[in-house]
Amino acid sequence: MxxxxxxxxxxxxxxxxxxxxxxxxxxxxxxxxxxxxxxxxxxxxxxxxxxxxxxxxxxxxxxxxxxxxxxxxxxxxxxxxxxxxxxxxxxxxxxxxxxxxxxxxxxxxxxxxxxxxxxxxxxxxxxxxxxxxxxxSNVDYFEGLIKPKKFNDNIRGLTIFAQEKDVNGELKNIYIKKNNKTKGFQITFAKKGIFELKGNKKILVLYQGQTLNQNGENVTNFNFSKSDFGITNMNSHIVTxxxxxxxxxxxxxxxxxxxxxxxxxxxxxxxxxxxxxxxxxxxxxxxxxxxxxxxxxxxxxxxxxxxxxxxxxxxxxxxxxxxxxxxxxxxxxxxxxxxxxxxxxxxxxxxxxxxxxxxxxxxxxxxxxxx
Incomplete structure (x- = not known):
């Protein structure tokens, strides 16, 4: 009992x-x-x-x-x-x-x-x-990271600025700075940019711009009417x-x-x-x-x-x-x-x-x- x-x-x-x-x-x-x-x-x-x-x-x-x-x-x-x-x-x-x-x-x-x-x-x-x-983990929704009229540096080694973003997601007057693993960087200017789906990945397509590459003492630049900007394998700023x-x-x-x-x-x-x-x-x-x-x-x-x-x-x-x-x-x-x-x-x-x-x-x- x-x-x-x-x-x-x-x-x-x-x-x-x-x-x-x-x-x-x-x-x-x-x-x-x-x-x-x-x-x-x-x-x-x-x-x-x-x-x-x-x-x-x-x-x-x-x-x-x-x-x-x-x-x-x-x-x-x-x-x-x-x-x-x-x-x-x-x-x-x-x-x-x-x-x-x-x-x-x-x-x-x-x-x-x-x-x-x-x-x-x-x-x-x-x-x-x-x-x-x-x-x-990798950054999968890069598009959502970009805020207009703001320098976005959520991604490690990458800073991106867009003057405006319309209802269709099209970016205007874009500035992108990407730091290389070596002592160098890449700066890209473009009048317009839009995310497009290619295969199962979204890429940022830039129109009417210029890219400046600096690697050590070497500096190169080229103009483009259309260019794909790779955004795969990128990580945001997290504690490692x-x-x-x-x-x-x-x-x-x-x-x-x-x-x-x-x-x-x-x-x-x-x-x-x-x-x-x-x-x-x-x-x-x-x-x-x-x-x-x-x-x-x-x-x-x-x-x-x-x-x-x-x-x-x-x-x-x-x-x-x-x-x-x-x-x-x-x-x-x-x-x-x-x-x-x-x-x-x-x-x-x-x-x-x-x-x-x-x-x-x-x-x-x-x-x-x-x-």
């Missing part, structure tokens, strides 16, 4: 938790996806790249929302059970409150481990893939280096071991200990606040709704939960270059967990031998 009771309570908690987690994450993801439309409008990329990039950012959103969803869903479940007098059934069937606390404490440890794996492996990998998707957030946890740990000595793949400097400590703290230490949040929500079972202190207890629980969430996020600001100081900050969630657990022991008058 006790197993059925625990299973039912756990199932309800996890159901509300998952609904809240993916519901809130999806809403935030949709709003963020709207902001990512700049990838299409200003970056000139196709919709496949857009959808792939936005989907790869979903795991990061889930990891950020998880603490909020965990605390509020568990708190809501315990309040709902108390309001429906379901907790009384537990106590009448011989289920002790400390056994409920112990049961959910071990569940919180499991959720914490899942979050650590999520933050240490899945999120960095998805962020690296998202950045790699942009880094290796890997961020700390994209690095694997293994690399970051190796950096800590030899913080002032090595560089990893020439992409990440290990001479930035504070940044590395912060990233490791967020991945490996922040999840330790999850058991704290579940234990705080369990404080709701200490009083019944008939107790005059019940409403005050609810208010205290939500205030304490909110404070712990803020503390877990703000702790990153106290990370320094000193490993010793960072260790002290890192053991704080463990200390808080022990304090809350001993509150249960004291309140429920459970002796250490019976534990």
């Amino acid at each position: 006790k197993k059925i009771i625990f299973r039912k309570l756990l199932l309800d908690c996890l159901t509300y938790f998952l609904l809240a987690l993916f519901g809130i994450s999806t809403i935030i993801w949709v709003f963020q996806a709207v902001n990512f439309l700049d990838i299409i409008i200003e970056g000139g990329r196709n919709y496949n790249i857009y959808f792939e990039y936005t989907l790869l950012n979903f795991p990061k959103i889930v990891s950020r929302i998880l603490p909020f969803a965990l605390f509020f869903s568990f708190s809501y479940t315990f309040i709902k059970y108390e309001a429906n007098n379901e907790l009384i059934i537990f106590w009448n069937h011989g289920v002790s409150k400390i056994s409920v606390v112990n049961f959910f404490f071990w569940i919180s440890i499991l959720i914490m481990l899942i979050q650590i794996i999520f933050l240490s492996i899945l999120v960095p990998k998805s962020q690296e893939l998202a950045r790699s998707t942009l880094r290796t 280096y890997e961020k700390i957030q994209d690095q694997t946890t293994f690399i970051l740990i190796k950096c800590v071991q030899s913080i002032f000595e090595i560089k990893i793949n020439n992409t990440i400097s290990c001479k930035s200990p504070k940044i590395i400590y912060k990233e490791l703290f967020q991945r490996l230490i922040s999840p330790f606040y999850l058991p704290v949040l579940i234990l705080i929500s369990l404080l709701l079972i200490l009083t019944t709704k008939e107790n005059q202190k019940y409403n005050k207890n609810k208010f205290f629980v939500f205030l304490a939960g909110f404070a712990i969430i803020v503390l877990s996020e703000s702790s990153l600001g106290y990370i320094t270059n000193s490993l010793t100081k960072n260790i002290l900050i890192s053991i704080l969630p463990i200390i808080i967990t022990l304090i809350i657990y001993f509150i249960f022991v004291y309140k429920l008058k459970i002796s250490y031998r019976k534990l």
Whole structure:
């Protein structure tokens, strides 16, 4: 009977938790996806790249929302059970409150481990893939990048200006400067330009213009009545280096071991200990606040709704939960270059967990031998 009771309570908690987690994450993801439309409008990329990039950012959103969803869903479940007098059934069937606390404490440890794996492996990998998707993609909608009466330099090594653009997409008085890989450049002037489809590619066709080529000390120029301007294999201005957030946890740990000595793949400097400590703290230490949040929500079972202190207890629980969430996020600001100081900050969630657990022991008058 006790197993059925625990299973039912756990199932309800996890159901509300998952609904809240993916519901809130999806809403935030949709709003963020709207902001990512700049990838299409200003970056000139196709919709496949857009959808792939936005989907790869979903795991990061889930990891950020998880603490909020965990605390509020568990708190809501315990309040709902108390309001429906379901907790009384537990106590009448011989289920002790400390056994409920112990049961959910071990569940919180499991959720914490899942979050650590999520933050240490899945999120960095998805962020690296998202950045790699942009880094290796080409500009497919070059036509949309050109704004009249504005120098457009979204494309790396290319600046283009058009005095006006009519409703048919025809450009007037065009200036194009293209930097070569060597020490040189190409400048093109044209009275008119229009995008035409040739095969499965759109090209910019220029009319009545002149091109000036400079390569080292050599300068050449020629006039043309019609010329095709190649726009394939062009990339917009995006970050090409890997961020700390994209690095694997293994690399970051190796950096800590030899913080002032090595560089990893020439992409990440290990001479930035504070940044590395912060990233490791967020991945490996922040999840330790999850058991704290579940234990705080369990404080709701200490009083019944008939107790005059019940409403005050609810208010205290939500205030304490909110404070712990803020503390877990703000702790990153106290990370320094000193490993010793960072260790002290890192053991704080463990200390808080022990304090809350001993509150249960004291309140429920459970002796250490019976534990």
